[in-house]
Amino acid sequence: MDMLAMLEDHWWWLIFAALLGIGEVLLPGVFLIWIAIAAAITGLAALALPIGVPLQFLIFALLCLIAVWGGRRWYAANPVSSEDPLLNDRTARLIGEVVIVVEAIDNGRGRVKVGDGVWSCRGPEAPAGARVRIVGADASVLQVELA
Secondary structure, X not given: OOHHHHOXXXXXXXXXXHHXXXXXXXXXXXXXXXHHHHHHHHHHHHHHOOXXXXXXXXXXXXXXXXXXXXXXXXXXXXXXXXXXXXXXXXXXXXXXXXXEEEEEXXXXXXEEEEOOEEXXXXXXXXXXXXXXXXXXXXXXXXXXEEO
């Protein structure tokens, strides 16, 4: 008899939970753990109770919803602090930097050189070559003032 066919339903759920747990460790994101918990509970319920596969899938779906909802609430109440809160906010990281105007700011619009790139900007009139300080950002348009 085929070894895979010999496994009972609850083992499949527990194996699935373990694989999701491994995926959570390997892939950043803190999401798979909630689904792994739902799969593990479903597997334990299938082990303890004589329930059919359709009901197991229903239990799993409900537990997924509850686990993800509970996880989101828990993380909202217990935010994870970061050593670099602006890590993924490039425009916020630029605030305070002094940059060079490469396309004159005329009628409040121009372009500035930031690192090895050129960004659109808004600010007071300034000729090409002038130094300006980044004071804010609106999407990918930098707000500048004369430095």
